[in-house]
Amino acid sequence: MTDLNKGYTTIPFPAARKVIMDAGRWGSRRHLIHALLEIDVTQAREIMQERKERTGKSLSFTGFLVTCLAQAIKTNPSVQAYRNWRNLLVLFEDVDVVTLIETKVGGVALPHVIRAANRKSFCQIHDEIREVQEKPDRSAQGGGLIDMAPRLPAFMRDIFYWALHMNPHWFKKIQGTTLITSVGMFGQGGGWGFGFLPFHTLGLTVGGITAKPGVVGGRIEIRQVLDLTISFDHDIVDGADAARFANTLKGLIETASGLEVMVEREKESAG
Numbered sequence: 595m596t597d598l599n600k601g602y603t604t605i606p607f608p609a610a611r612k613v614i615m616d617a618g619r620w621g622s623r624r625h626l627i628h629a630l631l632e633i634d635v636t637q638a639r640e641i642m643q644e645r646k647e648r649t650g651k652s653l654s655f656t657g658f659l660v661t662c663l664a665q666a667i668k669t670n671p672s673v674q675a676y677r678n679w680r681n682l683l684v685l686f687e688d689v690d691v692v693t694l695i696e697t698k699v700g701g702v703a704l705p706h707v708i709r710a711a712n713r714k715s716f717c718q719i720h721d722e723i724r725e726v727q728e729k730p731d732r733s734a735q736g737g738g739l740i741d742m743a744p745r746l747p748a749f750m751r752d753i754f755y756w757a758l759h760m761n762p763h764w765f766k767k768i769q770g771t772t773l774i775t776s777v778g779m780f781g782q783g784g785g786w787g788f789g790f791l792p793f794h795t796l797g798l799t800v801g802g803i804t805a806k807p808g809v810v811g812g813r814i815e816i817r818q819v820l821d822l823t824i825s826f827d828h829d830i831v832d833g834a835d836a837a838r839f840a841n842t843l844k845g846l847i848e849t850a851s852g853l854e855v856m857v858e859r860e861k862e863s864a865g
Contacts, residue, residue: 663772
């Protein structure tokens with residue numbers, strides 16, 4: 595509603611924001627550690643640009659990061675461990691990645707879960723993300739609890755969150771095993787972000803990409819550098835395990851893991 599005489603506009607508070615507020619409240623209770631990384635993504639971006647010029651189609655950078663994240667966790671499974679109500683750690687073999695996908699401008703991003711991402715190729719993950727962007731109702735996370743939660747009283751939502759926290763298997767079924775969100779897509783230039791991590795043991799926040807000088811083969815070159823934040827639940831993940839995981843993830847991203855193979859196969863099929 596707009597009141598021209600009073601000089602302000604009022605709009606309804608989005609019901610879905612209540613869940614976001616819950617996430618911030620639960621996340622503030624945890625013992626998190628954060629790693630701020632600068633990762634050279636020049637090779638990956640060049641491959642994507644070459645492919646776009648050749649085919650006219652863009653590849654999902656988020657999908658590429660999901661692929662690398664899943665493979666890094668596969669090598670370091672302890673970073674997605676969860677403690678159950680019996681005080682036992684549960685380590686899942688599959689990596690189910692929650693990917694926040696904006697399906698409409700100004701709307702709350704849809705938390706789509708890419709199941710068993712560690713057993714999918716980059717091409718499969720890319721296609722899945724694009725399909726959800728075009729048809730949000732195809733996501734198993736569309737509707738259901740997402741639509742119902744904002745309508746419940748806060749104490750009932752808290753009971754639900756507590757039950758999820760105590761049962762890792764139920765949590766995995768609903769919320770996946772890890773999380774990746776991007777803030778860099780909304781602006782240009784570098785910068786890190788700190789996202790909510792209310793329940794997941796591990797989460798990535800993708801920041802901006804900027805051009806910076808780097809040393810390549812003894813020469814100084816301009817490189818494209820991604821600012822990436824890795825957040826861990828320090829109650830579950832030891833610092834040494836976190837460091838090993840971060841090193842593995844950095845290596846996979848910088849070597850464009852999975853991209854070159856896909857592009858080469860496309861060229862062979864076209865030829």
